[in-house]
Amino acid sequence: MTKAFALFREPVSSARPDFSSQPATSAVLTGSTNLKLLYRSVAVKRLAALFLLVLFGVAARAQERPAAGEGFREKKASSAGALAEEARIKSLEEQVHSLVEQVALLRGELRALRDAKSDAPRPKEHLLLAASHIAPGTLASGTSGASVLADAAAPATTAAPEPAASPASPQVAQTQSYGGATSNAKLLNPDISLIGDFIGTAGRNTVSPSRSLELHESELGLQAIIDPYARADAFISFGEEGVNVEEGYVTFTALPAGLLLKVGKMRAEFGKVNAIHNHALPFIDRPLATNNLVGGEDGIDDAGISLSRFLPAPKNWFFQGTAQVYRGDSDDVFTANRRQDVSAVGHLRLYRDLGESTNVDLGGSYARGHNNAGVGTTFNPNNFITNLYAADATLRWKPLRRAIYHSFLFRTELFWSARDQLSPVNIFETQHAFGLYSSAEYRANRRWTIGGRFDRSGRATNASLTDTGFSGILTYWPSEFSQIRGQYRYGHLWDITNARYTDANEFLFQFLFVMGTHGAHPF
Amino acid sequence: MQTKMQTRLSALATAFALVFSLVAPFSARAASKLNIMTATTDLAALAQEVGGDKVEVESVARGYQDPHFVEAKPSFLLKLRKADLLIVVGLELEIGWLPPLITQSTNPKIQVGAPGYFDASRYARILEIPTGVVTRAEGDVHPLGNPHYWLDPENGLRIAKGIQNKLSEMRPGDAAYFAQRYDDFEKRIKQADAKWIEEMKPYAGRKIVTYHRSWPNFAEHFHLDVVGYVEPRPGIPPSPQHTVELIALMKRDGVKVIAVEPYFDLKTPNAVARDTGGKVVVLMPSVGGEKEITDYFKLFDYDIAKLKQAFDETK
Numbered sequence: 001m002t003k004a005f006a007l008f009r010e011p012v013s014s015a016r017p018d019f020s021s022q023p024a025t026s027a028v029l030t031g032s033t034n035l036k037l038l039y040r041s042v043a044v045k046r047l048a049a050l051f052l053l054v055l056f057g058v059a060a061r062a063q064e065r066p067a068a069g070e071g072f073r074e075k076k077a078s079s080a081g082a083l084a085e086e087a088r089i090k091s092l093e094e095q096v097h098s099l100v101e102q103v104a105l106l107r108g109e110l111r112a113l114r115d116a117k118s119d120a121p122r123p124k125e126h127l128l129l130a131a132s133h134i135a136p137g138t139l140a141s142g143t144s145g146a147s148v149l150a151d152a153a154a155p156a157t158t159a160a161p162e163p164a165a166s167p168a169s170p171q172v173a174q175t176q177s178y179g180g181a182t183s184n185a186k187l188l189n190p191d192i193s194l195i196g197d198f199i200g201t202a203g204r205n206t207v208s209p210s211r212s213l214e215l216h217e218s219e220l221g222l223q224a225i226i227d228p229y230a231r232a233d234a235f236i237s238f239g240e241e242g243v244n245v246e247e248g249y250v251t252f253t254a255l256p257a258g259l260l261l262k263v264g265k266m267r268a269e270f271g272k273v274n275a276i277h278n279h280a281l282p283f284i285d286r287p288l289a290t291n292n293l294v295g296g297e298d299g300i301d302d303a304g305i306s307l308s309r310f311l312p313a314p315k316n317w318f319f320q321g322t323a324q325v326y327r328g329d330s331d332d333v334f335t336a337n338r339r340q341d342v343s344a345v346g347h348l349r350l351y352r353d354l355g356e357s358t359n360v361d362l363g364g365s366y367a368r369g370h371n372n373a374g375v376g377t378t379f380n381p382n383n384f385i386t387n388l389y390a391a392d393a394t395l396r397w398k399p400l401r402r403a404i405y406h407s408f409l410f411r412t413e414l415f416w417s418a419r420d421q422l423s424p425v426n427i428f429e430t431q432h433a434f435g436l437y438s439s440a441e442y443r444a445n446r447r448w449t450i451g452g453r454f455d456r457s458g459r460a461t462n463a464s465l466t467d468t469g470f471s472g473i474l475t476y477w478p479s480e481f482s483q484i485r486g487q488y489r490y491g492h493l494w495d496i497t498n499a500r501y502t503d504a505n506e507f508l509f510q511f512l513f514v515m516g517t518h519g520a521h522p523f
Numbered sequence: 524m525q526t527k528m529q530t531r532l533s534a535l536a537t538a539f540a541l542v543f544s545l546v547a548p549f550s551a552r553a554a555s556k557l558n559i560m561t562a563t564t565d566l567a568a569l570a571q572e573v574g575g576d577k578v579e580v581e582s583v584a585r586g587y588q589d590p591h592f593v594e595a596k597p598s599f600l601l602k603l604r605k606a607d608l609l610i611v612v613g614l615e616l617e618i619g620w621l622p623p624l625i626t627q628s629t630n631p632k633i634q635v636g637a638p639g640y641f642d643a644s645r646y647a648r649i650l651e652i653p654t655g656v657v658t659r660a661e662g663d664v665h666p667l668g669n670p671h672y673w674l675d676p677e678n679g680l681r682i683a684k685g686i687q688n689k690l691s692e693m694r695p696g697d698a699a700y701f702a703q704r705y706d707d708f709e710k711r712i713k714q715a716d717a718k719w720i721e722e723m724k725p726y727a728g729r730k731i732v733t734y735h736r737s738w739p740n741f742a743e744h745f746h747l748d749v750v751g752y753v754e755p756r757p758g759i760p761p762s763p764q765h766t767v768e769l770i771a772l773m774k775r776d777g778v779k780v781i782a783v784e785p786y787f788d789l790k791t792p793n794a795v796a797r798d799t800g801g802k803v804v805v806l807m808p809s810v811g812g813e814k815e816i817t818d819y820f821k822l823f824d825y826d827i828a829k830l831k832q833a834f835d836e837t838k
């Protein structure tokens with residue numbers, strides 16, 4: 001485990017010194033007001049962007065060839081002599097193992113016999129345990145005592161007869177005791193994972209500037225089955241500003257009537273992007289519409305209760321309804337001024353396979369909660385409500401035979417916000433803002449994905465101000481467990497301080513790395 | 524006061540009205556047959572052998588699909604919801620897609636550990652269980668052992684036995700039927716295996732290269748020697764340097780046959796074959812990989828015929 005840590009940390013830490021000059025220069029640059037310096041700063045920034053591009057390329061190239069040490073190991077392994085020796089050692093090891101296991105088996109049988117003699121009724125588990133120490137390669141054959149087929153053909157496999165105590169439940173009739181230490185050590189531990197999300201930004205953005213370099217988030221995931229009726233998932237996010245339980249909920253999987261109950265802190269089922277973790281997004285940032293209308297990066301993420309169920313639908317259609325109640329505190333979208341200011345989220349999902357490789361996924365969402373616009377005014381803060389509506393559509397294509405090489409996804413989400421607030425002249429009003437994004441991604445081969453996104457969104461507090469943007473995204477996957485991504489982002493954004501629209505041109509890059517076992521995300 | 528009440532009511536009503544109004548029971552389904560879902564087609568084939576016409580079997584993954592990378596589509600949920608029994612390969616083969624499907628299926632019968640959850644790997648002989656430290660420097664290793672264990676007829680028989688026990692436990696009334704089906708299967712697979720072994724005898728000890736580590740059980744049973752892989756590490760796509768080394772290894776050891784699973788790109792294997800005068804043979808790791816492979820027997824028939832042909836052509 002520690003070795004795995006070191007291995008995954010290495011590429012990142014070694015990359016750091018290269019970047020270290022960057023924050024210093026940009027800090028100097030932002031401080032300068034001199035025109036000359038400004039010119040120079042532009043040049044320096046361009047250089048930095050170029051440098052990062054090159055670095056991105058180099059990092060990608062470096063993955064193509066294994067490290068020197070790996071090459072050596074490969075060579076060593078590939079030499080025939082070593083192979084033969086390894087095989088011999090392996091077979092010896094196997095023999096030793098099977099001997100050990102036979103001893104264990106005998107011991108187990110002995111214990112079983114001894115237990116059988118004693119008057120006390122034998123607990124079931126005991127018997128199972130004893131029976132589970134069967135040598136690998138045994139056939140759990142029944143009373144027929146049939147040995148493994150074709151004995152002559154496979155002399156290597158030991159065809160031991162069925163142990164005396166035939167267990168009641170075949171589920172535990174035979175466990176392999178080969179890798180006992182590795183598998184047993186984590187038996188009761190949850191799946192633990194850590195996902196590092198390193199983001200760098202270069203270029204110009206005066207409206208929503210981000211840091212030049214940051215370990216944007218380290219998401220610690222703990223996932224386990226709690227008992228026969230529930231499982232739990234916790235995702236703790238260590239950001240630059242502090243620690244935050246991004247999600248932590250228990251899912252009750254064994255409820256009657258096909259109900260699925262989740263209790264805890266969750267990302268709400270409001271549209272698609274709101275429920276997706278940062279590292280699972282097909283872009284580095286979140287769409288403008290999320291930032292303007294649905295509470296920014298965290299979105300609607302609150303403590304609450306979620307109930308969902310499959311709904312009756314025509315044949316081959318999947319139709320699911322979800323109803324959620326939250327405390328009503330989600331970033332700057334919802335604020336609970338009183339205990340009863342809970343927020344509610346409803347989501348309907350309609351899905352259909354159009355073939356084995358193509359499918360459509362449609363959704364409609366609604367969210368309602370109180371906002372903070374009335375706090376500190378002469379108005380009753382309880383009257384200020386935000387209503388959010390969303391519609392999403394996704395088209396996916398992934399040919400099954402070439403699933404790891406090619407896929408395409410198109411998604412668009414529309415958001416409507418109706419926010420009660422006070423106008424500049426202190427009149428109660430409702431701002432109706434609209435936002436959308438459309439994104440597409442295409443997996444060109446096993447390692448490269450290319451994508452794009454279009455953004456347009458009004459601002460929740462002033463719908464007449466509309467931000468527009470687009471992005472081009474290129475992703476490289478050294479393996480399933482790491483990801484390098486570059487994103488060019490253009491924005492035509494309203495600058496409040498100068499009261500005019502400005503252009504933002506930025507280059508973002510991201511390194512993602514996964515340690516440990518991170519459970520699969522819902523489709 | 525009016526607004527307070529209104530807000531609270533509307534929030535709660537919106538949330539729960541939807542769900543509670545639809546807790547109506549779904550139409551009853553045919554209760555006579557056991558509804559079995561399996562992760563892969565091979566397990567479906569084995570379950571069908573034992574279950575006969577007392578069961579309805581369907582697989583989530585297709586035979587020509589990489590079982591590591593199946594999408595957890597909601598359409599599978601509709602099937603899993605109604606399943607009485609879920610048979611999985613285990614050993615973390617399906618870790619990337621099955622757990623969310625099981626959780627979201629809202630089917631208490633097939634939750635992990637429930638009586639309707641059946642891990643076939645418990646019955647099979649597992650190879651390549653890593654000992655010592657396991658890291659992903661070795662690629663996408665399976666810490667519990669190689670999950671492609673069904674490609675050994677002996678394991679097929681072991682799994683069938685396990686399924687027979689499970690089915691008898693779930694439907695005690697049909698236990699005799701399942702026992703008879705199993706005995707029949709055992710007889711047939713032993714016959715077939717003797718034939719396969721005989722067919723492969725002339726090629727015993729032959730060295731081959733495979734794309735992924737899908738074939739250790741197959742190779743062991745039929746006495747083939749897998750000396751190299753097109754992938755530098757499991758799950759890592761071919762790299763130029765590794766390919767060069769592989770070519771050198773094949774030339775030195777006189778390896779001529781490269782076995783590739785149907786879901787991998789043939790570009791690199793073809794290039795290696797050109798350089799070494801070898802032959803690429805697409806072997807099917809699963810039932811249903813080709814249309815004609817309709818059951819567990821035809822899977823071996825197909826692969827052995829393909830292998831024999833490749834060996835003969837590269838003599």
